[in-house]
Amino acid sequence: MSLPKAFQLLRFTTYVAPRRLISATACTYGIKSRWQMPYRVTLKNRMKEMEKKGLLPTNARSDFIEWNYDSEIYAFGKRLHEEFDESLLRQALIDPSYITRETLRQQELGVEVPALQMSGNSELSTEGKDIIFDYATKFVRATHRVLPEEGVSALVDYLTSEELLSEIGHGIGLKDLILTEEYPPSQVTVVNAFQSVVAVLNRSSGLSRCHIFVKDFVLTQLVGKNIYDIWKIEDPVSILSNILLQNGREAFEPRLVFQSGKNTIQAVYQVAVYCEKQFMGTGMKWYGETVNAAVEQAAWDALSRLFQTTEAVSPIPFEKPEQLNLNDNKNMPIDNWSIDRASNIVMC
Amino acid sequence: MSAIRRVQQWATFGRMWYLYDAKWQNPFDSADKIKEYISGTHKPIYHPLNDCGDHVVVINSRHIALPGMEWERRVYFHHTGYPGGASWTLAWELHRKDPTLVVRKAVYSKLDKNLLRRGKMARLHIFADDEVPNSILENLSGQIRQLRAVPKRLDHYTDEEIKSFPRIFDWPKDYVIPN
Amino acid sequence: MVITSPTLFARSRGPDRFWKRRRILALSAHFYGRKQNCFRVAIRSVHRALSFSTKARALKKRDMRILWNTRINAGCEEFGLNFDRMKIVLDDTGVALDRKVLQNLAIWEPRSFRALAMLTRAKEAEQGLNSLQGPPPGVVTRGML
Numbered sequence: 001m002s003l004p005k006a007f008q009l010l011r012f013t014t015y016v017a018p019r020r021l022i023s024a025t026a027c028t029y030g031i032k033s034r035w036q037m038p039y040r041v042t043l044k045n046r047m048k049e050m051e052k053k054g055l056l057p058t059n060a061r062s063d064f065i066e067w068n069y070d071s072e073i074y075a076f077g078k079r080l081h082e083e084f085d086e087s088l089l090r091q092a093l094i095d096p097s098y099i100t101r102e103t104l105r106q107q108e109l110g111v112e113v114p115a116l117q118m119s120g121n122s123e124l125s126t127e128g129k130d131i132i133f134d135y136a137t138k139f140v141r142a143t144h145r146v147l148p149e150e151g152v153s154a155l156v157d158y159l160t161s162e163e164l165l166s167e168i169g170h171g172i173g174l175k176d177l178i179l180t181e182e183y184p185p186s187q188v189t190v191v192n193a194f195q196s197v198v199a200v201l202n203r204s205s206g207l208s209r210c211h212i213f214v215k216d217f218v219l220t221q222l223v224g225k226n227i228y229d230i231w232k233i234e235d236p237v238s239i240l241s242n243i244l245l246q247n248g249r250e251a252f253e254p255r256l257v258f259q260s261g262k263n264t265i266q267a268v269y270q271v272a273v274y275c276e277k278q279f280m281g282t283g284m285k286w287y288g289e290t291v292n293a294a295v296e297q298a299a300w301d302a303l304s305r306l307f308q309t310t311e312a313v314s315p316i317p318f319e320k321p322e323q324l325n326l327n328d329n330k331n332m333p334i335d336n337w338s339i340d341r342a343s344n345i346v347m348c
Numbered sequence: 349m350s351a352i353r354r355v356q357q358w359a360t361f362g363r364m365w366y367l368y369d370a371k372w373q374n375p376f377d378s379a380d381k382i383k384e385y386i387s388g389t390h391k392p393i394y395h396p397l398n399d400c401g402d403h404v405v406v407i408n409s410r411h412i413a414l415p416g417m418e419w420e421r422r423v424y425f426h427h428t429g430y431p432g433g434a435s436w437t438l439a440w441e442l443h444r445k446d447p448t449l450v451v452r453k454a455v456y457s458k459l460d461k462n463l464l465r466r467g468k469m470a471r472l473h474i475f476a477d478d479e480v481p482n483s484i485l486e487n488l489s490g491q492i493r494q495l496r497a498v499p500k501r502l503d504h505y506t507d508e509e510i511k512s513f514p515r516i517f518d519w520p521k522d523y524v525i526p527n
Numbered sequence: 528m529v530i531t532s533p534t535l536f537a538r539s540r541g542p543d544r545f546w547k548r549r550r551i552l553a554l555s556a557h558f559y560g561r562k563q564n565c566f567r568v569a570i571r572s573v574h575r576a577l578s579f580s581t582k583a584r585a586l587k588k589r590d591m592r593i594l595w596n597t598r599i600n601a602g603c604e605e606f607g608l609n610f611d612r613m614k615i616v617l618d619d620t621g622v623a624l625d626r627k628v629l630q631n632l633a634i635w636e637p638r639s640f641r642a643l644a645m646l647t648r649a650k651e652a653e654q655g656l657n658s659l660q661g662p663p664p665g666v667v668t669r670g671m672l
Binding site (some may be wrong): 389390391393394395396 | 599
């Protein structure tokens with residue numbers, strides 16, 4: 001920390017609460033002395049000036065004097081109700097950039113050969129990444145048996161994406177625990193740390209415990225999400241006709257099933273898709289859009305009915321993962337998707 | 349907004365066009381019914397600030413039936429704003445002038461008195477007879493049930509129907525039925 | 528002004544005129560014109576506004592109840608019912624749902640609401656009320672068993 005000495009002292013004096021809008025806090029109105037307001041305004045202006053010059057401290061919790069890393073590490077596992085191997089957990093929270101910086105710092109201080117008894121989390125991170133990816137893939141396949149493999153991989157990509165994992169990492173409080181060069185830690189750093197934590201849990205408590213952890217924190221992110229917001233179907237019409245063709249069915253037939261206010265700007269048209277006189281799906285269009293748009297909507301609805309991903313399907317059974325049949329069998333790819341096979345698959 | 353939500357939104361707030369046949373109907377009772385449709389209170393999503401009312405096309409307003417002595421007793425008041433500008437018009441006079449006005453005024457007075465009233469009235473289309481322009485007929489997507497069935501007058505029955513109608517008793521042969 | 532704690536807000540009563548006035552002006556911060564900043568004008572409008580808000584707390588409950596009734600009736604009308612009839616049956620059958628929940632069902636869960644409407648129809652038919660066709664299909668009552 002290369003802050004000026006004077007400022008370091010100042011931080012622990014009474015009234016420098018960093019980045020707090022003093023004039024707007026309630027305590028302002030609880031204080032009756034006339035001198036306090038100008039005093040606080042002065043402090044605030046001074047803080048603004050310091051912010052401009054870049055003299056303000058970071059908000060890192062570890063900058064404060066009562067920071068106790070050991071107890072934080074202990075509390076981390078207790079908070080999550082998990083048993084971690086402590087030395088492994090410490091290793092998982094060390095980013096390689098931290099080791100580089102520490103080595104440089106020791107060399108600056110005159111240590112010829114810095115002897116740091118620590119190794120980074122790169123290895124653990126890769127291990128954890130594989131665990132998350134494997135389990136997520138198996139779980140999504142087991143819960144969405146009828147969904148094409150393309151959809152499954154889109155969902156898994158979403159679950160293992162950097163944004164999502166770093167958000168989860170922040171959620172379980174990794175931000176202050178990670179030893180890293182920069183503060184606040186970057187997305188990649190948090191993701192690596194989170195993956196390493198998963199790997200550590202695997203090594204300390206076993207794979208099944210680890211899977212429960214992944215299920216609770218990562219897979220539950222699918223709750224309340226629409227699959228087709230994650231997996232974007234580009235051309236539903238051609239996909240639907242392709243599926244029908246593959247299965248030896250007739251080409252689908254769009255029909256106008258409802259219309260209202262035809263000559264107005266708020267016209268409503270509803271189009272339904274039928275195949276061999278069987279209803280498949282429905283969609284709407286409105287004034288100004290082409291008929292193709294409505295057919296596309298209807299085809300898309302028909303696909304979501306075929307893939308059993310409508311809003312009416314029962315929620316993902318997170319509470320009974322042992323009842324799911326987790327295996328390595330891939331789902332049907334979209335080019336070779338069979339209606340008959342899908343109807344034989346029984347979802348639990 | 350995802351595609352499914354967009355469709356759902358449009359389906360929820362799409363406007364319906366209802367047809368209402370005012371023939372032999374009480375316009376004041378009908379106004380209670382029509383009011384619900386043009387202000388949207390017939391939908392569970394209703395909220396006073398939620399613009400979810402539907403259109404209503406009223407036909408045959410010339411053939412409405414006012415109850416009791418209303419044609420002669422009901423008076424419509426108007427004031428031009430100048431001294432001596434007050435005028436009182438009887439319902440039958442108003443109806444002769446414009447056969448849509450009795451229905452229109454009935455609905456207008458039943459609506460809530462606020463700034464939304466004019467907008468709601470714009471969704472009411474009244475026609476004196478059953479001749480409706482094609483551009484409006486094409487919009488229709490539903491129908492409001494009449495409050496009561498139109499009664500069939502004696503002169504609407506054919507002679508055969510009248511003859512074959514079951515009788516309680518027969519007139520004496522020498523009885524002369526006065527015309 | 529953010530009032531995070533009522534204690535602190537109450538503590539600001541006192542001899543100092545400045546803070547005493549801040550207390551009123553804080554409540555008029557969102558008003559228009561001189562009502563916002565001039566104390567003499569602000570104090571009057573603040574008192575007026577506070578008395579309105581006191582009355583509005585009761586009015587809101589009434590307004591919501593009227594709105595819920597309208598919505599439930601709209602839902603019932605689709606099945607040829609009205610809320611007065613449904614209410615009696617729900618009471619009799621021990622379905623303890625209040626207006627707020629019922630209107631929510633009518634909007635967001637039309638199928639559940641339909642089930643309640645069918646229950647009403649079946650129960651009424653069982654009692655020989657409002658029914659020439661007999662009970663609707665799909666409802667099993669204790670009388671049938």
